[in-house]
Amino acid sequence: DAGVIQSPRHEVTEMGQEVTLRCKPISGHNSLFWYRQTMMRGLELLIYFNNNVPIDDSGMPEDRFSAKMPNASFSTLKIQPSEPRDSAVYFCASSLPVYRTNTEAFFGQGTRLTVV
């Protein structure tokens, strides 16, 4: 398996524009996480999906942020409208169900977002 795949790797956009980040989890993983990493706050969980259903979105900072998982192999994180303070690295991670023996979380390479 190629691991968790995120696209794009880098995104530079103007304030007010819509930004869509994409993630393909590892095949067979049913848990998917979106994190945001900044120097100030470290890694923060934004939203967690289990079997394509959002379980915990308490970390989504504002209504400008939305996430979907239409099927087991694809998820998107959308910011509309984007603001300069959204600039960060956004990571997607996936893992097997927690009742399995090995629930190691695997991370993608991240999307570095810059909003100017």
Added chain:
Amino acid sequence: KQEVTQIPAALSVPEGENLVLNCSFTDSAIYNLQWFRQDPGKGLTSLLLIQSSQREQTSGRLNASLDKSSGRSTLYIAASQPGDSATYLCAVRLKSGGSYIPTFGRGTSLIVHP
């Protein structure tokens, strides 16, 4: 809410030293604990996973221990090398509370100089 603390925040050592990185957590009812490595501008690479029923895990020069009762984990790096320079993050997964989400510490930034 689970809080994860990593000490020290930064560490600079000469090559060859044995190192101990610390991770503490407030809720001892964890499901597992995972240590990651992150190189500058890169993603997170999993190093070791310790289930709640385990006391330690080893991989090459790395050894991670877990003491749930005291809310602590340590990552031991033997005979450090310049290639070990990176940020090391620990993440704990809660066993209860309705969530099984990896919660991260802020990391330890390690520099091993020749």
